[in-house]
Amino acid sequence: MPEKEVPAKRVRTRFAPSPTGFIHLGNIRSALYPWAFARSQGGDFILRIEDTDTERSSQAAVDVILESMAWLGMTPDEGPFYQMQRMTRYKEVLAQLQAAGYVYPCYMSVAELDALRERQMAAKQKPRYDGTWRPGRGKVLPPVPEGVQPVLRFRNPQEGMVAWDDKVKGRVEIANDELDDLVIARPDGTPTYNFCVVVDDIDMRITHVIRGDDHVNNTPRQINIFRALGYEPPVYAHLPTVLNEQGEKMSKRHGAKAVTQYRDEGFLPDAMINYLARLGWSHGDDEIFSREQFLQWFNLDHLGTSAGRFDDAKLRWVNAQHLKAMADAALAPLVAAQLEARGIAADERLPAICGLFKDRCDTTVALADWAQAFYRDVTPTADDLARHVTDAVKPAIAALRERLAGVAWDATSIAAAIKQVLADHQFKMPQLAMPVRVLVMGTPQTPSLDAVLALHRRELVLERLGC
Structure with missing residues (x-):
């Protein structure tokens, strides 16, 4: 203690x-x-x-x-603290209770208890120990059977009430005569x-x-x-x-x-x-x-x-x-652990990746799913490729790839390159952004495309756009 x-x-x-x-x-x-x-x-x-x-x-x-x-x-x-390590203490207190008359040995066998309960239930009574071995003034106890180790029972009060003011349930009162004498030590002396x-x-x-x-x-x-x-x-x-x-x-x-x-x-x-x-x-x-x-x-x-x-x-x-x-810097180690479990080593970009994608996620596993695309190959579905990466848009993708090869690698410069390609090909943003997302991230839905591309390595983006 x-x-x-x-x-x-x-x-x-x-x-x-x-x-x-x-x-x-x-x-x-x-x-x-x-x-x-x-x-x-x-x-x-x-x-x-x-x-x-x-x-x-x-x-x-x-x-x-x-x-x-x-x-x-x-x-x-x-x-x-472990109860099994406190057995000496329990047995010491048990001996004190026994010496004070609160504990008595009971030799009723399991078979006798089962038979007693069956009789009580048949009589529609509450199954309970009937006090056969409970000492009392003038009471003659049965003869002690040979070779039987008794359990020890606690001599519960038979009159009055047990009451307490429960902080959830309010006042609780139970009559003592509703409680039988519970076993507090097994036949081997182990307290219950x-x-x-x-x-x-x-x-x-x-x-x-x-x-x-x-x-x-x-x-x-x-x-x-x-x-x-x-x-x-x-x-x-x-x-x-x-x-x-x-x-x-x-x-x-x-x-x-x-x-x-x-x-x-x-x-x-x-x-x-x-x-x-x-x-x-x-x-x-x-x-x-x-x-x-x-x-x-x-x-x-x-x-x-x-x-x-x-x-x-x-x-x-x-x-x-x-x-x-959660702060991106605090979140990143948790996501890094999820990536590590997949055999992926994160790098200095991870806090920014967390910041960009965390609003879309409900767990760090979901966030790691997004982050994984920055460290491992992506595999777009055949349906997404067929729907978004069409022959009509491939020239614009090639033009964007060419522009991205020479711009400063930041979101502002990447956004300017995208805007120029849209103007040159007379496309609206979704017509170009969705196929680029499919190729780079494996999905047509992501946060702002310029921010996503800026967090990727330039070489990887160019490689994935080389459709």
């Missing part, structure tokens, strides 16, 4: 993923808000890897979590999730737990464990689910992609932060904002109460706005 002293009132939040599969946008949204709240309050953001499910947890999944958070710039102040979480939140001095509302059912159990240990629980905010475009809960099974795939597909981290922020929080009608604005504005009072729905088209629009606003 961290050794530095933290003031009692200092905000401390956490993101506690289970590394049992790749991290997708629904998961990372649950990291975004605690990170943003800690930053907005001058507090601390802790990363905790809840890896007690040893059969399903993997280092590869941990690596994707760390890689995703690093890409998005959501750097934790402390951690990552709900217990480990409470010990971690106590030791890490977490003040605010901001997490998905799939954890709401765990919260009353965890609150009772907090109080059994002599601590008040943190403030809770249970976030509505993120749905996919079909309205289903976002998950790998329903087509969700790893966060790192969005990086590879050319999305910008600040655009992802912007888009994810709006999937459950708002600041008036502001749609596009910077990371700095988000961290300045964020609070828990404007979290939404309904599920956010992922929209790929909206994400691409947000990314396009950030792409347009």
Whole structure:
């Protein structure tokens, strides 16, 4: 655990993923808000890897979590901490609870539990552990079966209510008699999730737990464990689910992609932060904002109460706005990385190329597609060649090629050469510009032709115009 002293009132939040599969946008949204709240309050953001499910947890999944958070710039102040490395601490606290009478051994087998649940469901009762092995005044417990390792159960209060003021859901109250005595240690002595979480939140001095509302059912159990240990629980905010475009809960099974795939597909981290922020929080009608604005504005009072729905088209629009606003010099290294993945080495022209084409793009991949034409051969479609590079226009193309061989290589001089050829051949701009674009860029639609040609090497332009 961290050794530095933290003031009692200092905000401390956490993101506690289970590394049992790749991290997708629904998961990372649950990291975004605690990170943003800690930053907005001058507090601390802790990363905790809840890896007690040893059969399903993997280092590869941990690596994707760390890689995703690093890409998005959501750097934790402390951690990552791993639950499997804290087993000694959990067992120490477990022994304290047992000594205080809050924990008891239960010898009910899985088969007995299944039979109990079947009887309860047949009687239209809520399936739950019935307290067979719970000690009580004057109660005679069954004989301990030989050779059976018990689970340990937490003695949940049987009277009163568990209540908390949720920052999203408002006041939540659950009667204790609705909760059974949950298992907090397996037969091999390994503590279970709900217990480990409470010990971690106590030791890490977490003040605010901001997490998905799939954890709401765990919260009353965890609150009772907090109080059994002599601590008040943190403030809770249970976030509505993120749905996919079909309205289903976002998950790998329903087509969700790893966060790192969005990086590879050319999305910008600040655009992802912007888009994810709006999937459950708002600041008036502001749609596009910077990371700095988000961290300045964020609070828990404007979290939404309904599920956010992922929209790929909206994400691409947000990314396009950030792409347009980004400085060319800052954008160029990102596009260079995309080109490098294709075996293309960029040069000093790339910032200007980015500046010329970024208004047409929604990702750095799309921008790299344009930039590629400046570094690699283009292949116009047969249809474009037949439609635009006709016998009627070829003399004008040849005349332009001849003029371009001798002019100063800048947009102004190139524009003058184009204008002269248009006048000599009595063409309008599209009649010449579109075939030249097809030959030089592989497509009839580009930004201003003089600017495009000026960014190319003269020799390459002359070569491509030699149709």
